[in-house]
Amino acid sequence: MDKKLRLRGGISATLPPLLFGIGVIAFWELWTIITNSDPRLFPPPSDVANAFIDDPSLYIRNAKTTAIEMVLGFGVGAVVGIALGLLVTYSKPLRRAVYPWLVISQTIPIPAVAAVLVTWFGFSILPKVIVVALIAFFPISVSTTDGLVSVDSQMIQLMRTFGANRVQIFREVRIPHALPHVFTGMKVAAAFSVLGAVFGEWVGARGGLGYLLLIKNRSVNTDDVFAIIAVLATLGVMFFGLITLIERLVIPWHFDNRAEDT
Numbered sequence: 001m002d003k004k005l006r007l008r009g010g011i012s013a014t015l016p017p018l019l020f021g022i023g024v025i026a027f028w029e030l031w032t033i034i035t036n037s038d039p040r041l042f043p044p045p046s047d048v049a050n051a052f053i054d055d056p057s058l059y060i061r062n063a064k065t066t067a068i069e070m071v072l073g074f075g076v077g078a079v080v081g082i083a084l085g086l087l088v089t090y091s092k093p094l095r096r097a098v099y100p101w102l103v104i105s106q107t108i109p110i111p112a113v114a115a116v117l118v119t120w121f122g123f124s125i126l127p128k129v130i131v132v133a134l135i136a137f138f139p140i141s142v143s144t145t146d147g148l149v150s151v152d153s154q155m156i157q158l159m160r161t162f163g164a165n166r167v168q169i170f171r172e173v174r175i176p177h178a179l180p181h182v183f184t185g186m187k188v189a190a191a192f193s194v195l196g197a198v199f200g201e202w203v204g205a206r207g208g209l210g211y212l213l214l215i216k217n218r219s220v221n222t223d224d225v226f227a228i229i230a231v232l233a234t235l236g237v238m239f240f241g242l243i244t245l246i247e248r249l250v251i252p253w254h255f256d257n258r259a260e261d262t
Contacts, residue, residue: 043223073132081137085144118204128200135196136189143185147178
């Protein structure tokens with residue numbers, strides 16, 4: 001019975017966006033036929049699909065490069081973000097000193113930072129990884145901090161009444177409470193990691209979907225450009241889905257509680 005309910009829940013969650021996407025693509029194809037639009041400006045989805053089918057190895061090869069940059073940068077950003085979240089939570093002086101600079105860091109244009117990093121480190125993978133990490137660490141750090149500091153004070157007081165020390169309170173109360181917040185930040189960072197990788201490749205690269213996008217755009221291969229955008233979107237959705245799957249495995253009780261509330 002439980003499996004049937006989960007299957008129905010999965011279908012009810014997947015079917016509406018799937019049907020909506022099919023409807024948008026169908027309308028797009030029909031619109032290009034009715035308006036007889038120039039395919040160099042607004043290619044129909046069939047041309048975009050054919051562009052991918054004609055040379056799938058080109059897109060897959062560059063997608064692998066971009067995916068590696070995303071995963072490595074996200075990993076670095078997650079480690080730094082969680083570490084900063086822990087530090088600013090347990091050190092008020094550090095929170096007052098560092099937290100405003102975390103916010104200020106997000107006002108700096110990422111392409112400008114990417115250009116400087118390419119000047120320092122060349123066309124290697126390192127600048128792209130750093131750019132992705134710079135984008136990823138902030139939502140993870142903020143979510144980690146919010147999760148750790150928003151614990152019910154009465155619950156902490158109850159644990160202290162039973163003789164729990166700070167380590168036990170951290171392990172038994174703060175971590176379980178913070179994990180859903182941390183994964184929320186990680187999912188946001190996973191989606192933004194695509195942007196970071198593309199920004200880094202735009203400034204200086206020898207491969208990757210962002211690099212390929214520049215080449216195809218300069219040669220006005222619009223159908224290829226749309227195909228690259230579709231592959232980038234697919235990468236972002238897959239990465240987001242991977243983090244969601246890990247979240248379900250790590251904190252299944254969180255999803256059970258949400259299912260009971262709905």
